[in-house]
Amino acid sequence: MADRRVILARLTHFGRYLAGWLFILTSAIWLTVHAVWLYQLTLRTTNVLQQVNLSRATMMHNYRYLLAYLDFPWVTKLALPNFSDSKAGLQHFADVKHLLMLNNVVLIITLFITVWGLWRLLKQHRLWELQLPMQIALPIAPILALIMSMNFNQFFITFHEVLFRNDDWLFDPNRDPIIDALPSSFFLNCFVLFFIIFEGWLILGWLVGRQAVKAI
Template identity: 55%
Template sequence: MWLVSGTIILTINATWLYWINALTQKLGPTVNLSLGRLMTNYYQLLAYLNFPWTSRLAMNDFTDSVGALRHFADVKALFMLNNVVFIVTSVVVFYFWRQLKRRQQLWRLVLPMQGALWVPPLVAAIMAVNFDQFFVFFHEVLFRNSDWLFDPLYDRIILVLPDTFFLQCFVLAFVIIEWAFAFYLSVGKQALKNL
């Protein structure tokens, strides 16, 4: 849970990935905005989604329909839940790690990490078969309504949040978590050698 929630936080806040997409796909011109102005709006969206004290979504150049605002509020609730999970599990992991280290039992990480290493490639393979279908399924699982289906006439923000960006976010998340599993597996294997 700690690795998954941490991966989500890192992926959500990978603003460099959005910047690359905005630059290479020329997202700003599609809504008559400069790259800098588009990034300002993106930071405003992230501030709303990330910070509990930001209670109202206000972007300089985008206004959203009632459905879109409801969707972003739902996304914010999921982000807040993820942040709480990360904070709580960080405390648990800290004490668990300290205990394993003190007892010289870091080798216990080997078996769970060996199993976990198979999960991201498996999910990535399913996703690669049909990303659009996977993306729809993902939203149907996480959201109770169809507010995530934005109408570009009313919610221009969807024009600068292309599917390819979300695909890259999934790929980044898989890379981060796979690296984390491999890292903790190597820690466990090293501990076994040192026994």
């Protein structure tokens, strides 16, 4: 009976930490996807508007429509007001939607588990346990960012080959002109923002753990 309790306690402990890591990952993805200001910055610093021949307000309307499609389960059809899409293009956006839906579900679940786990650590005066795992994980984002900076095009291709089982993400501007509104510089900035958010969570966790160690 005692062995079962030990095993259950260890599994619960592992589950809380796994949920914490998944929360860091999924929240960084969610915050990056919804960084509308980043796309607005792209419109101001690139020639996207000239390429698509639209005003900034019209382009942002299309972008928000795209985000609504990716975000909400009840929006089942993508029909951008000022862009046409091929069958392959629509399938790729559907695949992205499914991945983001999964990300959002995991985010919501792990948010509650993470808050509960942190509350337990706080109550038991064990927040110091955060310091070591966060410290170990701190180099992850800088290493990935360094790899990405060496050859972003290859990094971007590999990223899509890992996540998608088809080549629908290889857009043809003639058939899917929306790709002209999503330049590679925008995706590069998205990855940079993701790494910053991911690293920010780790630093915050490390600082909390460090402060808890000092309080002992």
